[in-house]
Structure formats: C-alpha cells, structure tokens
C-alpha cells in the first residue's frame with residue numbers, strides 16, 4: 001500500500017513548508033516538491049496541515065484503580081486516541097503488590113493482545129520491591145523495551161512507595177538507562193488532611209482539592225529532583241499542575257540538570273471552581289493533582305512556551321460518572337481519580353494554544369509529538385515526518401469546526417472534561433505506519449493493527465525498523 005499526500009503544509013518541530021509526502025511499506029520514503037510517483041491513493045492536502053502522529057506518554061487503559069477499573073480498555077481508548085490524531089501512546093503497567101515484574105508485564109501484554117488500534121509502549125509502575133519484583137529484575141526491563149520506571153509518591157495504602165523504594169529505583173535507572181517518572185505529591189501529608197476533612201464531615205468533591213494543596217505537590221517535586229541528583233538518574237515529573245512544582249523544575253533545568261516535566265491538557269482549562277458544581281457534578285473533575293486556582297493556568301502556558309515543561313500529555317484515566325464516580329457520593333475520597341482526554345488534546349491545544357497565539361504550530365508539534373517521542377525512546381521512528389520514519393501522519397483540517405462532546409467522542413466515558421467547547425481544526429485523515437486508521441468521521445482500522453513498540457533507552461534513538469522484503 002502506498003499513499004501520496006500532496007500539497008499539504010508539512011509541520012514538524014523545526015519545519016514548516018508546503019510539499020508532498022510519499023509513504024510506502026509503513027514508512028515515509030520520499031518528501032519533495034511536486035512528487036510524480038504512482039501511488040495506490042493520492043490525498044489532496046492543499047490547505048491542510050500534515051503533522052506527525054501525536055504521541056501520548058501518559059494514559060491508563062484497563063487499569064484497576066480506586067476500587068474499580070478504568071472504563072476504556074485498550075480498544076476503546078486507542079480508537080478514541082486515533083480520532084484525536086494520536087497514533088502512539090505509552091501506558092502504565094501497574095505491578096500488583098507481591099507480583100514479579102515479569103508477571104505484571106505478561107498480564108498487561110495479554111490485555112492488549114489483538115485489541116491494538118495504534119502503536120503502544122509500556123512504563124513499569126513500581127509498587128513493591130520487598131515481596132515481588134527485585135532490583136535485579138527491574139534492571140532487566142529496559143532490554144525488553146520497557147525503558148521507564150514510574151513511582152507514585154501519593155495514594156497512601158495503594159500505589160504509594162516510600163523514599164527508599166523511590167531512591168533505589170533511581171539508582172537502578174542510573175545504571176540501566178531508564179527514565180524515572182514520578183507522580184509528585186506528599187502522600188503522607190495528604191492522607192492526614194483527608195482523614196481530618198472526613199472527620200469534620202466534609203464529604204463533597206471540592207474537598208479532593210482542598211486536601212491536596214499545591215505545596216504538597218511542590219514539596220514532592222523538589223524531593224524527587226534532589227533524590228534524582230544524588231542517584232544520578234534522569235527524572236520526568238508527570239502531570240505538573242501548579243506554580244509550586246513548576247518552580248523547582250525551572251530551577252533544576254536552569255542549572256542544567258537532567259530533569260523534565262509534563263503537564264496535561266486539562267490543567268490549562270479546568271480550575272478549582274469546577275469541583276464546586278452542584279449535584280455531585282464536580283466529581284467529573286476529580287483527578288490528581290486536582291484542578292488548581294485559575295492563576296496557575298498562565299504559569300503552565302508560560303512553562304510550556306519556555307521549555308520549563310517539555311510535554312503535554314492527557315493522563316487519560318476514564319471512568320463513568322454514573323456508576324463509578326458516584327461510588328464517592330458520600331465520601332470524596334472514594335471517588336475514583338481520573339478523567340478522559342485522549343481524544344481532545346490536539347483539538348484543545350491547537351485551538352487555545354496556537355489559534356489564540358500562546359504557542360506556535362512548531363511548538364505544538366514539539367509538545368505533542370516530538371518531545372514525548374524523544375524522551376521515551378521512540379524518536380525518530382515516531383514524533384516527526386522524515387524519510388525513514390514510521391508513516392504515522394495526521395492530515396489536519398485547520399478550518400474544520402468541531403464541538404467537543406460525550407455524545408460524539410469515542411471513549412466509553414459518559415462525560416467529557418471539555419463538554420461543549422467549540423474548536424476550529426480537527427484531524428481529517430490519520431495514518432499509522434501508512435495504513436488508514438481514520439478517514440473523516442469513519443474508523444477504518446481494525447483492532448490488531450497496532451503493535452507493542454520496544455522503546456530505546458533514555459537518550460538513545462529508536463532506529464527505523466527494516467521492513468521485511
């Protein structure tokens with residue numbers, strides 16, 4: 001199968017020009033002006049943007065969490081991703097307490113088997129180094145393409161690890177070339193605040209935010225940065241939500257340390273007041289870290305503009321409002337934490353980042369495609385449009401109007417974080433390794449088309465795969 005995409009505005013992190021892209025046998029094989037080559041399909045992309053497929057390094061599909069399981073499995077989550085122009089993501093294997101990393105890896109691979117619609121990799125979330133996985137076993141994961149370790153510094157009594165586990169994992173990463181990712185919040189202090197709030201009879205969703213003040217995020221971010229310095233490992237701070245955690249990352253990067261950070265789409269648009277909505281509606285926005293005071297939104301735009309933060313992810317962790325979020329009607333601490341978002345990252349960042357003049361188109365590509373691919377060992381196969389790269393391509397219509405809604409999104413969630421938001425600009429054609437995933441409003445791809453990608457170690461490139469003759 002070959003496709004010739006003609007006359008589009010080709011955008012990468014560095015380039016912006018009008019040209020033609022020829023795709024054959026899964027890869028981009030020619031880029032030029034007025035290419036005259038026979039192709040199975042010719043796409044007229046004049047007036048359209050030709051973008052690399054977006055890479056989302058932070059999702060939670062089919063994950064047991066908060067007394068339930070996230071509502072999107074690999075198939076529904078990845079279909080949702082494809083409609084939003086995301087062609088590769090990195091999800092989290094959660095090591096069940098007491099289990100080996102090998103067993104956890106097998107379990108998560110079998111959940112994905114035959115259901116994949118886009119390409120994917122896995123991070124390993126380390127929860128237990130005492131009774132299950134060992135440091136020696138952890139050290140073997142990068143050679144299997146699992147080149148990032150994730151640690152939760154919050155969710156006490158569930159996923160939270162102590163500082164010894166965090167620090168020892170960092171030491172392993174320093175040896176093996178893995179990237180350490182942290183959910184940075186002080187879980188001990190938050191646990192005290194949650195218990196005190198409940199004892200005082202405070203049960204509504206807004207107490208989710210009031211018991212997780214921004215200082216608890218700032219403290220944990222700084223602690224993780226300092227520990228990574230001692231261990232000598234690279235560090236990536238996930239879902240940065242507020243000034244208190246942006247500041248230590250800014251200082252670390254200014255000093256030239258190997259520290260990286262992401263924020264997520266929702267933190268630019270949803271603020272604390274959403275949690276105050278009546279009739280338990282606020283539970284829709286119970287995710288962690290919580291929606292913050294509005295002034296943080298400018299801090300985050302500034303941070304992504306100036307490369308204090310290098311990535312915008314979704315932290316897609318979808319639940320039903322009716323039936324899952326409602327488990328916490330009488331106790332905010334029982335509301336499963338998380339929200340949907342995989343489908344709308346490109347819509348929202350193009351509309352409110354690019355169209356409203358906060359970031360350039362090139363920077364948008366860098367934040368949604370190139371930087372996540374580079375940091376997580378997928379570049380240059382993913383995250384750019386270049387000869388030899390996987391033909392993961394989005395033909396994006398910058399004039400197409402779209403209203404974001406749960407009525408039309410592809411996640412199984414019964415609500416959308418950005419319900420009713422009108423955007424101008426939407427993916428029109430989405431290719432994964434040269435195969436059509438989405439054409440207009442139609443899903444063309446069949447589950448099974450996506451693959452597990454063995455990622456390169458931190459700082460190394462993932463070379464284009466030789467396609468069998």
Ligand code: URP
Pocket residue numbers: 060183286287288289315317337338339
């Ligand atoms: O509320 C969230 N973010 N749920 C997903 C788990 C996590 O902390 O990333």
Ligand code: ZN
Pocket residue numbers: 183238239288289
């Ligand atoms: Zn988290």
Ligand code: ZN
Pocket residue numbers: 058059060315317
């Ligand atoms: Zn997450």
